[in-house]
Amino acid sequence: MENQVIKKSGNDSGSILQFAPIQSLIDEGFWHRISSLKLNQWKTDQSAVSITGFFAPCSHFQVSNHLNIISESFSSETNEHSSTNSSHSNRNRCAVRGTLYNTNTIEGFRELDKQKLLKEEAGKIWDDINNGNVEKECALLSRFLVISFADLKKWRFYYSVAFPALVLDPPANVVDLRPASEWLSSEEAESVSAACNEWRSSAVTSGVPFFLVTIASNSHARLRHLNEWESCQQESEKIFFGFYDPCNLPNHPGWPLRNFLAFLYTRWNLETVRFFCYRENRGFADMGLSLIGKALISPQEWEVHGHVPKAVGWELDKAKKVTRSINLATSMDPTRLAESAADLNLKLMRWRALPSLDLTLLSGIRCLLLGAGTLGCQVARTLMAWGVRKITLIDNGKVAMSNPLRQSLYTLEDCLNGGQYKALAAERSLKSIFPAVDAKGIVMSIPMPGHPVSIQEESNVLDDCKQLKELINVHDVVFLLTDTRESRWLPTLLCTSSNKIAVNAALGFESFLVMRHGAGPISSCETVDALSSSMGNLSVKNEHKEPRLGCYFCNDVVAPIDSTTNRTLDQQCTVTRPGLAPIASALAVELLVGLLHHPLRIYAPAEVSGSSDTGNEQPLGIIPHQIRGSLSLFSQMTLVGHASNSCTACSPIIVSEFQKNGMDFILKAINLPTYLEDLTGLTELKKSANSFEVDWDIEDDIDEDECVEI
Numbered sequence: 001m002e003n004q005v006i007k008k009s010g011n012d013s014g015s016i017l018q019f020a021p022i023q024s025l026i027d028e029g030f031w032h033r034i035s036s037l038k039l040n041q042w043k044t045d046q047s048a049v050s051i052t053g054f055f056a057p058c059s060h061f062q063v064s065n066h067l068n069i070i071s072e073s074f075s076s077e078t079n080e081h082s083s084t085n086s087s088h089s090n091r092n093r094c095a096v097r098g099t100l101y102n103t104n105t106i107e108g109f110r111e112l113d114k115q116k117l118l119k120e121e122a123g124k125i126w127d128d129i130n131n132g133n134v135e136k137e138c139a140l141l142s143r144f145l146v147i148s149f150a151d152l153k154k155w156r157f158y159y160s161v162a163f164p165a166l167v168l169d170p171p172a173n174v175v176d177l178r179p180a181s182e183w184l185s186s187e188e189a190e191s192v193s194a195a196c197n198e199w200r201s202s203a204v205t206s207g208v209p210f211f212l213v214t215i216a217s218n219s220h221a222r223l224r225h226l227n228e229w230e231s232c233q234q235e236s237e238k239i240f241f242g243f244y245d246p247c248n249l250p251n252h253p254g255w256p257l258r259n260f261l262a263f264l265y266t267r268w269n270l271e272t273v274r275f276f277c278y279r280e281n282r283g284f285a286d287m288g289l290s291l292i293g294k295a296l297i298s299p300q301e302w303e304v305h306g307h308v309p310k311a312v313g314w315e316l317d318k319a320k321k322v323t324r325s326i327n328l329a330t331s332m333d334p335t336r337l338a339e340s341a342a343d344l345n346l347k348l349m350r351w352r353a354l355p356s357l358d359l360t361l362l363s364g365i366r367c368l369l370l371g372a373g374t375l376g377c378q379v380a381r382t383l384m385a386w387g388v389r390k391i392t393l394i395d396n397g398k399v400a401m402s403n404p405l406r407q408s409l410y411t412l413e414d415c416l417n418g419g420q421y422k423a424l425a426a427e428r429s430l431k432s433i434f435p436a437v438d439a440k441g442i443v444m445s446i447p448m449p450g451h452p453v454s455i456q457e458e459s460n461v462l463d464d465c466k467q468l469k470e471l472i473n474v475h476d477v478v479f480l481l482t483d484t485r486e487s488r489w490l491p492t493l494l495c496t497s498s499n500k501i502a503v504n505a506a507l508g509f510e511s512f513l514v515m516r517h518g519a520g521p522i523s524s525c526e527t528v529d530a531l532s533s534s535m536g537n538l539s540v541k542n543e544h545k546e547p548r549l550g551c552y553f554c555n556d557v558v559a560p561i562d563s564t565t566n567r568t569l570d571q572q573c574t575v576t577r578p579g580l581a582p583i584a585s586a587l588a589v590e591l592l593v594g595l596l597h598h599p600l601r602i603y604a605p606a607e608v609s610g611s612s613d614t615g616n617e618q619p620l621g622i623i624p625h626q627i628r629g630s631l632s633l634f635s636q637m638t639l640v641g642h643a644s645n646s647c648t649a650c651s652p653i654i655v656s657e658f659q660k661n662g663m664d665f666i667l668k669a670i671n672l673p674t675y676l677e678d679l680t681g682l683t684e685l686k687k688s689a690n691s692f693e694v695d696w697d698i699e700d701d702i703d704e705d706e707c708v709e710i
Contacts, residue, residue: 017174020247029071054093065246091206109149122164122311138210155329166262177293191221196285213240245277362387371481372422378585448486450561486560512584518549548643559676648676
């Protein structure tokens, strides 16, 4: 601090009174609290923040006490009850008011006008002295100032601390500075000790750091509030101006005396002040460690010129003003550090771009990923980047040597010894990337139409169906990411029946489809024979009276069939351009996040590019139904497809039959090739189409260009 070099002055009459600086001690929790407030509340706001520091009288002859700045320094309750008259006082936590300026950049931190800020804080002390506030609340004589910059990427914090002090000009002189035990008689010392111990043990006065010590002619001592100054002058033989002294030095008083003397001279015109530096030993008053001295104050320059006194107080390091820093990256728990860092980008997005982004919603959403291959790996990674913390993956395959290059959750080690199950390897990988994720891998098969099962296999297949149904029921969102069309049928049906959000991503060689399924047509088992027999209306409406959006199978005129048997290697494997899966996966997650932030969620109407009213746009943009893209053309378009009454996965008749007959219906769909087509009327539709084509062939005079594809 300026003008605070400590020199051993001895007890000679007329020696300049010098003060031992108080030092700050900032707890690690304070910086954690700044991090949280910066990300969640302050954002780019650099306004001054009121905080509270705490100190206590010196309690050991070898060690001075610090001003402690802790996580509770931000507590509104602490700030509200920082008054010296608080019933919440703690004898070891005398409250000191402070101001924090936290900047957005390191450059802003370095460019702060430190002297101006210090002068402003000193001005508050000066105002409280002159308007009488100090007599009512003496703790206002002490203040502190913190300026900081929090580098939340590296967890390094830069800061400086000041304790504003009004400068006496000319400086005060000290006379006869000695231990209190030498100043007082044994009876007086004993009485002062008892009075101080009583003062410190009271919940009302323990946090009052400035006080009067009066000693009557019979050596009886009392401690009184400063506002009793007028009355106690006539009642006492001796009066000392006492304060809690954090300093342990035997020849110098502590820093709080500086402002105390400025107050006594300014407010009561005292030019001779007998001060009492109160110190303790093991929690009790120690008259041998405490000091008493006499300060002589000359007429001050500020009286002549009528201005605020100069102020000093920045902490020094080896007599130099320096910026301090602390690095918490290594001391923090890795899991906590990873969790805080993971949300950094999302919280920064909320500052300016997306203030309505609901991170609590995203962290609590439960996502079920069907397929842990190329799409599943990419979707899981992107979900975590969006703050999703609950991810379940289903797959029955094992990691092959060809997988790690395209499937980002696997390494060569997962391929060895026959390969690890993808679902389990993906779970381990997600947790190694981000330990706070609630990931679970489940090894299971998804029963599929067109893949008949024997009577001996029925029990296992039904168990898989029941497990899949339970998993879909306990999750909020289902991603369909498997590598065959038929494996998406049962999940589509179950999502439709339970009205769950389903997001589908499918890949060709150079094209992709990303879509969200519409809401279910019925919420309970209903009779829909009339709907299934009517082919005039190929779409049904949801409860909001809008045309219901279709699912992955709504445009099909055939039921899902076996797409893997009797296929060549290139037909069995998903052969796509390497860049296709990341694009489709990212769009699938982005589509979900947009849908979750729409007020209608699963019932949100479909939008296409350029169709949305600017005034009604959602923060994340339009919410399309389907996104189809081509890498060869570097193009992308948004489409809308309405639900079909003949859909083999989401039509009312299918959902109704499933809700009425349960697993018996599933077994029929798996084992009987034409069951779904017969049930939905597709069989009749195809017959009608075939007869229509035959009629056209008979008509020789119809131009081929006029034919319409059915």
